[in-house]
Amino acid sequence: MSRLGIQQLQWIGAVAVIMVCLMMACSTIAFSFSDYVNYRRGVTEFSRFHAALHAAATISRERGPANSLMGASDEERSQFAASLMASRDETDKDIARLETLFRTEIDQSPEMRSTFTAVKAQLEAGRQAVDAVAATPLEERSGAKIAEAIQTMFRAADRAQDYRDAAGRSIIALAPETGAEVMLASMAGTLRERAGRLGSYVVMMMTSQGQARSHYRAEFDSELNRVLEVNALLKTYASTTLQSQAIASLLDQVAVSYFAGSLPYAQRVAFDLNNGNAPTPGEFTTKYVPGMKSTETLRELIETTAVTSLEKVQQKELKAMLISALLAGMAITVVIGLAYVLRRSLFQPMLAAIRQIDDIAAGNLVQPPRMPHAGREVGEMFRRLDLLREQQRFKRHLETERKSMTEELRRLSQTDALTGLLNRRALGEAVEQLFAATGSGSRSIGIIMFDIDHFKSINDRHGHAVGDLVLQRTAQILSPCLKPDDLFARYGGEEFIIVLNDATEASARATAERLRETLERAVISDQHGLKVTASFGVDWRTQCTIADWEKLAIVADRRLYRAKRGGRNLVCSSDNGTEETTAVSTGGSGPEKAGDANAA
Known part of the structure; x- marks a missing residue:
């Protein structure tokens, strides 16, 4: 790896780790910030939902003094009328506040607008029905009129709960994190509403007779089942979901004050209506309503706990966001420090090591x-x-x-150790390479074989040292006469062979003649005044292959001996007879004299 590659790896690795840390940190911070914003919005939205719950509760509470007023005597009338007026003022304030808080939803959502309009309309109808009954003298008030007024107020409460549920859905859509809290608070409000309706059904039974009373008794039983179901759900999920021991304790208090107090009282009154000693509606309401206070307190506690829970989660997410940012900063600092240490202790030495390896590879x-x-x-x-x-x-x-x-x-x-020429084996390899360089596998070559005349006599007369000198000098004298791509080898003893590359018949014969003349004129040894001659045999072929060249050598060798038999110092290039070149006596060269004609 080159130096640039090492540096790129170092910085890319560091940047990659930093980017990963930043992405992880940004992701964590983004999620935490999103959750923080969502829970903060949830707190705000739940506060608005609290207004819807409170408005529904005040509409439900308004039935208590209304029921008391419709069943009151002339002496009790002023007291219950004042109480009803105060309750209505509280309800009107809650509805006005509700309209202010949900103005955007009321203007933009047809469901919210129609539901809110229905609440106001139904509440006004219920109040008119209650006022009509209350204005009638006591002896003229019928149970049917009272029941109709109460049921009109039921419908107002139903519309208020519809609006509460619509507001809850709207808030959950804006802040899904508030879903559990909204549902629990709605169930607590439902418990309060259903408990109030149980009391209203008792009042309707007290002011009616016969089949109507039986009908309201059946409605009472049905409403009782709903109350028990809602209470069971709250006991199962409220304290666990909101993780509040206070809610669990208050649920126990509701069980004592309402389910073991007010509710049994209402049941006894409902069962004893035929005995003739039933309380008046005002007396019943006075004793029944205090036991319901615990259900109202439960609703308020669930709302408060829900807001507190959302605020805690909001703060938790804020802390998580800050911790994530801190950890990201620490991680980046560690990575930068580690990158510096690695660069100083690892990457720079590695670059130096790579340079040393390159130097070693280059021979430095x-x-x-x-x-x-x-x-x-x-x-x-x-x-x-x-x-x-x-x-x-x-x-x-x-x-x-x-x-x-x-x-x-x-x-x-x-090479031949004595002459420095190619030896016989090397000549064969050189010829193979010569033919291998030809794409067709054949070429025009000439073969010259020559042998030193009377070489045995030279050895016998001057000794083998001089014979060796003759061979060495022959190679030295004739090598310059050949082309660079011609092959010159010692074939054995005093016999030599020359392979001429791309030679014609005439050039082969001329080369042999030139060699013969050159050797004839040369002085082999000044000390001994020695000259020598040689006999030459020549063969040539236009298209010769590697398999044929040794046949040419055999022919050239045969012609060499024809030259010797023809008188030596000749060039023989035909099997029909020797060529015209004749032997020339060399002064002081005994072997060339007639008396030595039988020498080699």
Whole structure:
């Protein structure tokens, strides 16, 4: 890997880790911030929902003094009328506040607008019915009229609950995190409303007779079942969902004050109506309503606890967001510090190690300076590189010696030790390479075979040392007469062979003649005044293959001996007879005299 690649890896790695940390941190912060915003909105929206719950509760509470007023005597009338007026003022304030808080939804949502309009209309109808009954003298008030007024107020409460539920759905759509709190608060409000209706059904039974009373008794029983169901749901989920021991304690208090107090009282009154000692509606309401206070307190506590729970979660998400930002900052700081340490202790030494490896690979074995800040493992790598560098120095020395020895062995294996020419085996390899270089596998070549005349006599007369000198000098004298791509080899003893590349018949014969003349004129040894001649045999072929060249050598060898038999110092290039070149006596060269005609 190049230096640029190492640096890129270092910075890309550091940037990648930082980016991952930033993305993780931003993701966590974004989620925490989103949750924080959502829960903060949830607190705000739940506060608006509280207004809807409170308005529904005040409409429900308005039935208590209304029922008392419709069943009151003339003496009780002023007291219950004042109480009803105060309750109505509270209801009107809650409805006005509700309209202010939900003005946007009322203006934009047809459901919210129609529901809110129905609440106001039904409440006004219920009040008119109550006022009509209350204005009638006591002895003229019928149970049917009272029941109709109460049921009109029921419908107003139903519309208020419809609006409460619509507001709850709207708030859950804006802040889904408030879903559980909205449903629990709605159930607590429902418990309060249904408990109030139980009391209203008792009043309707007190002011009616016969089949009407039986009908209201059935409605009472049905409403009782709903109250018990809602209470069971609240006991199961409220304290667990909101994680509030206070709600659990208040549910126990509701069980005592209402389900073991006011509710049994209402049931006894409902059962004892036929005994003739039933209380008046005002007396019943006075005793029944205090036990219902616990249900109202339960609703308010669930609302308060829900808001507190949402605020806690909101603060928790804020802390989580701040902690995430802090951890992200710490992580980035650690990564930057680690990148600096790695760059100083690992990457820079690694770059230096790579440069040293490149130098070693390039043959530069100079000892580089030390890296003082390298880590322990990288330092060990530098020590191994020093060892490798030393081994490379020793290996280079061995390779130099081996190369010298190999070259010498190759030269010795391919050349004749005496003359320095190719030996017979090397000649065969050279000829194979010559033909291999030809795409067609054939080429025009000429073969010249020659043999030193009377060589045995030279050995016998002057000794083998002079004979060796004759062979060496023959190679030295004739080599310059050949082209660079011609092959010149010692074939054996005093016999030599020349392979002419791309030669014609005439050029082959001319080359042989030129060699014969050159050797004839040359002085082999000034000390001995020695000259020699040679006999030449020539063959040539236009299209010769590797398989045919030795046949040419055999023909040239045969013609060489024809030249010897023809008188030596001749060139023979035909099997029909020797050529016209005749032997020329060399002064002081005994072997060429007639008396030595039988010498080799």
